[in-house]
Amino acid sequence: MKVSELVQKTGLTAINEYKDREIESVYISDMVSDLIASAKANSVVVTLQTHKSLIAAANLVAAAMIVIVNGRKPSEDVAALANRIGIGLFSYSLDSWAFAKELVKLGFE
Amino acid sequence: MDPCTHEWSICNVRHGYLVEESCFECGGRLSFFSAEPVPPMEEYREGRHFWAYLASCQTVKFDLKCRACGRIVNLNDVNGLMLSECTDRDCQVGALVRQQGPDSLVYVAVCPNTTHSTGKCVSSEGIEALNQYFKAKLSPVGRTVTVVPCKLCNSIDKCRGTSIADVGLTDIQ
Numbered sequence: 308m309k310v311s312e313l314v315q316k317t318g319l320t321a322i323n324e325y326k327d328r329e330i331e332s333v334y335i336s337d338m339v340s341d342l343i344a345s346a347k348a349n350s351v352v353v354t355l356q357t358h359k360s361l362i363a364a365a366n367l368v369a370a371a372m373i374v375i376v377n378g379r380k381p382s383e384d385v386a387a388l389a390n391r392i393g394i395g396l397f398s399y400s401l402d403s404w405a406f407a408k409e410l411v412k413l414g415f416e
Numbered sequence: 417m418d419p420c421t422h423e424w425s426i427c428n429v430r431h432g433y434l435v436e437e438s439c440f441e442c443g444g445r446l447s448f449f450s451a452e453p454v455p456p457m458e459e460y461r462e463g464r465h466f467w468a469y470l471a472s473c474q475t476v477k478f479d480l481k482c483r484a485c486g487r488i489v490n491l492n493d494v495n496g497l498m499l500s501e502c503t504d505r506d507c508q509v510g511a512l513v514r515q516q517g518p519d520s521l522v523y524v525a526v527c528p529n530t531t532h533s534t535g536k537c538v539s540s541e542g543i544e545a546l547n548q549y550f551k552a553k554l555s556p557v558g559r560t561v562t563v564v565p566c567k568l569c570n571s572i573d574k575c576r577g578t579s580i581a582d583v584g585l586t587d588i589q
Contacts, residue, residue, distance in 0.1 A: 328557070338582045340476040343497070344429045348553055359578045363499035366521065367550060367580075369557045388578075392521065392559065 308413065310372050310395055313351070317399070317409045319374060323386045325395025328371040333415050335403055339364040346370060351410070353403055357381040362388045370394060376403045420485040424549035427481040427488065434475040434495055434581070439465040444531045445573065447495050449477055474582040480545045489545040493538050497563070498524045500577040507570040512562065520560040526579075527565065530572045537567035 311327045313319070334346035335353040339360045346352060348369040354361060355376050362385060365373055372395040375381065380398055381389075389396045399406050433455035436447045441464055450456060455472040475496070480489045500522045502510035513522050525538045525546060546563045554560060566572040 338474060338476065339580050340474070340496075340582055341431075343580065344426055344476045344478045348556070360499075360580045363497075363523075363578045364580045366499075366559070367497070367523070367553075367561065369554050369559065391518070393519075 313372075313413070314397065316413060317406070319397040319399055322375075322380060322396040322398055323390050325372065325397075326393050328395075330371045333407075333410055334370075335407060342370075343367050351415075353406055355379055355403070357385060359385050359388055361385070362392065362394065365394055366392045372397060374399050374406060376401065376406055420482060420487070422482040422487070422545070422548055423484050424480040424489075424545055424552065425483055426478045426549075428477075428479040430477045432475065432477070433472045435472045436470040437467040438470045439467055441466050444529075444533065445470070446529045446531075447526075448528055449475070449492075449495065471583075480549055489541055491542050491546070493527050493536070494525045494542060494546075495528050496526045496579055496581060498526055498566075498572075498575070498577040498579045500524050500575065502569070502576050504570055504575075507575075508568040509564060509575070510570075512564065512568075516562070519558055520562065523561055523563045524566050524569060524572065524575070524577065525563050526572060527567070530566055532567050538565040540565075 308330050309327050330351055331349040332347045333351045336342055337354050337356055342364045346368040349371045352365055352370045352373045357379050374397045376399045378400045432449055432451040435450050435455045438445050457469040459468045479491050500509050500513050502513050504510040527537045543565055550561045569575050
């Protein structure tokens, strides 16, 4: 599934411009160091973190997109770094569990 | 020369705390990984140093293992990675940052003793393996990173960048 298709089907709000990459997996974590050790390339990273270090970590694992839950939004410098490295940042109004259920409905396992 | 073109993967994932301490006597700083359920906060004397707890954050450590030859590179001497935004004209890392193209970033691998008073930093073997691991992971999406040891920084404690750290999740007051 492409990023744009997931955005359209789950009602995500785009925070920055994004590349329409293919999504291959999902990783849910609120620890940025854990992302480096465990997230796979081309994954959707689901988190409530909004710190710049999230982008620095997501870049290292070649994440396809980042979904920030609970309606949280990052600051402008975080979005600027995401733009620079071409990772789409999105906001989801509900919590991680609600988004996880949406992903399962769409066939992610 | 190593005959294997390594295919690195992450292994030996360990969860714990990165604890930072400061010496009252010399002002030096060190950090270490603790796998204890609660990070140690006791003060202690070690030779001429008197180390006191400064801060801690949750972290994850790992090593790299080659799928082809089975070699394991121990990354115990890597206490963290920092995305460098160095603008210091006299710093080797700053010079490297300025040389990068738009799709490339420089990360500094931070060792336990950033004063480098013992002369040690992250091993060249570790730096090489990290570069190969990230190159393999990022080249399919057209991105590159360069990992350098913190001994190349003029002053890692004053360096401009974004440390990949889980600060604030489990701070102990």
